[in-house]
Amino acid sequence: MFRKVLSTITIAATTVLVAGLSTGSAQATDFWQAWGSGSYHASADFVPTGGLVHIGGWACEGGSAHSFYVSLVKTSGSQKVFSSYSWDVDGRDHVDPRGIGVNTSTAYYLRWYGNGSAPCSKAFATN
Amino acid sequence: MRRIRPVLLPALIATLAACGPAGPGAGTRPAPAAAAPEAAPEAATAVPGPEAAKVAVIARGEVDGVPWQVDLLDENGLLCTQASVDRRATGHGCDPPVSKAVPVNVAVDGLDDRVLLVYGAADPSVAGLLAHSRTGAPRRVAVTATSGGRGFFAYAVKPGTATDLTALDSDGREVFSAGDKIWQFEDPGR
Numbered sequence: 001m002f003r004k005v006l007s008t009i010t011i012a013a014t015t016v017l018v019a020g021l022s023t024g025s026a027q028a029t030d031f032w033q034a035w036g037s038g039s040y041h042a043s044a045d046f047v048p049t050g051g052l053v054h055i056g057g058w059a060c061e062g063g064s065a066h067s068f069y070v071s072l073v074k075t076s077g078s079q080k081v082f083s084s085y086s087w088d089v090d091g092r093d094h095v096d097p098r099g100i101g102v103n104t105s106t107a108y109y110l111r112w113y114g115n116g117s118a119p120c121s122k123a124f125a126t127n
Numbered sequence: 128m129r130r131i132r133p134v135l136l137p138a139l140i141a142t143l144a145a146c147g148p149a150g151p152g153a154g155t156r157p158a159p160a161a162a163a164p165e166a167a168p169e170a171a172t173a174v175p176g177p178e179a180a181k182v183a184v185i186a187r188g189e190v191d192g193v194p195w196q197v198d199l200l201d202e203n204g205l206l207c208t209q210a211s212v213d214r215r216a217t218g219h220g221c222d223p224p225v226s227k228a229v230p231v232n233v234a235v236d237g238l239d240d241r242v243l244l245v246y247g248a249a250d251p252s253v254a255g256l257l258a259h260s261r262t263g264a265p266r267r268v269a270v271t272a273t274s275g276g277r278g279f280f281a282y283a284v285k286p287g288t289a290t291d292l293t294a295l296d297s298d299g300r301e302v303f304s305a306g307d308k309i310w311q312f313e314d315p316g317r
Contacts, residue, residue: 067229071312080312083235085223085247098179098207098219101238113311 032124033110039065039117043110045075050127053102055084056095057112057123064116065089070123072100075107089118099127178203183272186281190242197246197281199272206275208246212239218246225250225277231294231303235312243289245309246281252296253303258282259291268292289313 033043057070067086074081081102087094102108110123179200185208187196193213200207207221217239223232225248233247249256249270256268262285270278290310294303 069308079237079240080235081238081240082218083308083312085220085232085234086229086308088224096218096220097202097205098209098221100218100236101216113308 030126031110032122034120034122035112037063037117037119038121039114041112041121041123042073043112043123045107045109046125047107048102048104048125048127051101051104052099053108053125053127054095054097054099055082055110055123055125056093057084057087057110057121058091058093059089059112059114059118059121060091061089061118063089063114063118065114065118066116068112068114068118068121071111071113072102072125073109073111075109080111081108086115089114093124095124179207179209182206182274183279185246185272185279186269188283190283190285193239193241195242195244195283197244199274199279206248206277206279208234208279208281210236210238210244210246210281212242212244215239218244223248223277227252229303231256231292231305233292233305233308235289235309237286237312240286242283243286243313244281244283245289245292245305246279248277248279249294250277253278253294254297254299255295256280257293257295258284258289259293259306260284260288261290262288265293287313 031046035041055070055072057068059065059068066089068089069084069086071080071083073079082100084096110125112121112123179202182199182201185197185199195212197208197210200209202221205221207219209216210218218234218236220234225232227250230250230253231247233245236244257265258268259265268280268282270280272279291304291306292309293301296302
């Protein structure tokens with residue numbers, strides 16, 4: 001949990017520094033969070049209202065990261081439940097389209113992992 | 128579209144998000160009440176929708192008596208994997224990119240906490256896959272379905288035991304390791 005709090009603080013500070021960058025997203029999403037430079041980020045928590053949730057992410061080019069993936073984590077105990085395929089850092093949204101089974105009324109958060117640092121990134125979840 | 132309710136959203140992030148939709152931050156709905164009691168998973172079906180055609184069963188088996196299966200589907204031209212545990216759909220993903228430079232792409236699926244599924248795609252340059260665990264010697268993972276210039280594979284272990292998935296080329300050299308991804312998933316402190 002400490003790591004997550006620390007990460008969130010880092011996210012906020014970095015976000016201030018890079019405010020104004022585009023997320024590059026045209027996809028309608030119900031929960032998303034974007035970050036500045038880094039190779040690992042953790043989002044705020046959210047509660048899915050449907051039993052299937054689609055998770056995805058995005059990263060912009062220009063850093064050392066060539067690929068990234070997104071993990072869905074139960075807030076309670078930081079139990080990871082799913083890690084997506086790895087996607088290219090290409091400035092496009094990537095998403096697992098059919099959705100993955102989740103518990104409603106349970107809080108989750110997203111983690112974004114790059115294989116290096118990306119100047120900006122985003123993770124999202126939608127029903 | 129049903130909505131997702133955010134919780135425990137730091138006020139700072141919300142403020143930053145208010146800078147505008149094009150800026151980094153969090154895109155969220157209004158804060159909800161406290162979480163309700165745990166509900167059962169609602170992912171009720173492993174049956175593909177009408178737009179999905181089953182290409183192959185990549186692998187199936189049991190872990191401690193719990194059956195699992197990973198199917199390869201064609202969804203409007205996309206090759207997708209659909210996993211299920213105990214006949215309930217768990218993870219799903221499409222079109223995992225592979226290349227000679229990054230010859231294996233793997234998803235790690237613990238949506239049912241009784242079984243840890245590891246599945247994905249391998250470039251044709253991969254001659255063998257080895258699953259590593261804390262409980263025994265590495266074991267070969269079969270690439271059972273080849274489609275769209277990629278081979279697909281899947282295996283399952285008891286949660287908490289997986290350590291790595293490595294790929295070998297035709298000379299027996301290790302050309303890929305999923306150790307970081309599996310470690311990040313299995314290690315409770317990260």
